[in-house]
Amino acid sequence: MKRYPVLSSIVLLGIAFGLFFWTKPVAKQPSVGGAVVASPLVTSAQPDYGTCVASADGIGKTFHGREISHVMGHPGIGWLERTEREKEEAPSKAIAALKLAPDAVIADIGAGSGYYTFRLAPLVPQGRVVAIDIQPEMLAYMKEEMRARGLKNVEPHLGSVTELKLPDASLDAVLMVDAYHEFDHPAEMLNSIKAALKKGGRIYLVEFRAEDPKVPIKTLHKMSEAQARKEFAAAGFRFLENRPDLPWQHLMVFEKP
Ligand SMILES: C[S@@+](CC[C@H](N)C(=O)[O-])C[C@H]1O[C@@H](n2cnc3c(N)ncnc32)[C@H](O)[C@@H]1O
Numbered sequence: 001m002k003r004y005p006v007l008s009s010i011v012l013l014g015i016a017f018g019l020f021f022w023t024k025p026v027a028k029q030p031s032v033g034g035a036v037v038a039s040p041l042v043t044s045a046q047p048d049y050g051t052c053v054a055s056a057d058g059i060g061k062t063f064h065g066r067e068i069s070h071v072m073g074h075p076g077i078g079w080l081e082r083t084e085r086e087k088e089e090a091p092s093k094a095i096a097a098l099k100l101a102p103d104a105v106i107a108d109i110g111a112g113s114g115y116y117t118f119r120l121a122p123l124v125p126q127g128r129v130v131a132i133d134i135q136p137e138m139l140a141y142m143k144e145e146m147r148a149r150g151l152k153n154v155e156p157h158l159g160s161v162t163e164l165k166l167p168d169a170s171l172d173a174v175l176m177v178d179a180y181h182e183f184d185h186p187a188e189m190l191n192s193i194k195a196a197l198k199k200g201g202r203i204y205l206v207e208f209r210a211e212d213p214k215v216p217i218k219t220l221h222k223m224s225e226a227q228a229r230k231e232f233a234a235a236g237f238r239f240l241e242n243r244p245d246l247p248w249q250h251l252m253v254f255e256k257p
Contacts, residue, residue: 048187048234057220063186064231069220071182074137077113085115093245094177095119098204103127104172107157107164107196109189110179114142114154120175121154128153130171134161162188166196173197177206178249181223190235194256203237203254206246215248228252 054060058067086092095116100106103126108117111131120129131142131154139156146154159165162185174193183189193203208215210222228250229239237254245251 048231055220057218059184061184064227064234066181066223066227066231067220068184068186069182069218071134071184072112074135074141077138077141080113080115089248090246091116091119091177094204094206094249094251095123097243097245097251098123098173098175099202100124100173101127105130105170106173106175107132107166107171109159109164109174109176109193110182111142111156112138112179114138114145114156116175116177117142117154118145118149118151121151124153127172128155130155130157130166132157132159132164134159161185163192164189164196166192168195169198171196171198172201174201174203175206176203178208178221180205180228181207181221186231187235190232190237194236197256199256201256202240203232203256205232205252205254206249207252208249212248217248223250225250225252 048064050062050065052058052060052062052067055067057069059070061068098106098120100120100123102124104124105127106120106124107130108114108120109132111117111133114131117129117131131139133139133142133156136158139158142154142156145151146156157165161183174197180186180189197203205228207223207228208217208221210219210224210227215222225242229252232239232252232254236257238257240253240255243251243253
């Protein structure tokens with residue numbers, strides 16, 4: 001090559017040029033929540049993740065093109081426990097739509113203050129509700145409530161952002177209310193949920209309807225049915241139905257085949 005300096009420069013330039021385009025994402029996806037979302041670089045370690053310009057309520061990380069929202073901190077307990085919640089969201093209708101045997105073990109993932117957990121517990125008198133959250137303050141609040149209500153079949157449980165930390169095939173059902181869109185490692189969480197569910201076990205996913213501009217919730221704290229179905233199908237869950245029972249939210253039902 002030393003005898004052909006011009007040729008070697010051209011070859012080196014060619015290699016650099018090729019490497020640049022090979023490692024560059026090729027497409028831009030439409031904006032989500034006002035941010036421009038770069039098409040995720042597909043690697044075996046993080047198959048469906050990408051990055052974007054973080055919007056005010058988001059973390060700048062995308063999953064199947066959806067920007068993930070910030071986690072609601074424990075100072076938000078007052079909002080979760082607000083008295084108007086029944087009138088606005090009709091949680092009693094959501095709970096009535098769940099099909100649970102009296103001895104079922106159900107995990108309320110992202111349980112928060114336990115608003116749903118404590119309403120589920122009487123439906124599974126021979127079973128239990130595993131109330132999972134990543135904020136110790138939420139678990140402390142639920143433990144106080146358990147004592148005050150004299151409930152024995154609620155099990156507050158500290159999960160991590162990537163896993164439930166439960167034995168395989170130990171759950172009949174999973175409920176996630178207004179929580180899944182906050183998971184910062186949804187692919188890992190869906191895998192962990194799949195392992196912890198029994199075959200035929202159901203996921204009840206409650207999320208504010210992104211399709212409805214009248215639902216007065218911030219964009220990143222809503223999800224569309226199409227987006228949820230895309231994410232859950234990729235994780236290997238079968239979509240069963242989206243129940244029309246609730247005023248503001250989807251109540252989507254998925255099954256572990
Ligand atoms: C908006 S709150 C909803 C609480 C409750 N589901 C309700 O509707 O009253 C969302 C909760 O999800 C929790 N969370 C976020 N990521 C989580 C994860 N990976 N695993 C478990 N909980 C998580 C947050 O700590 C927060 O308490």
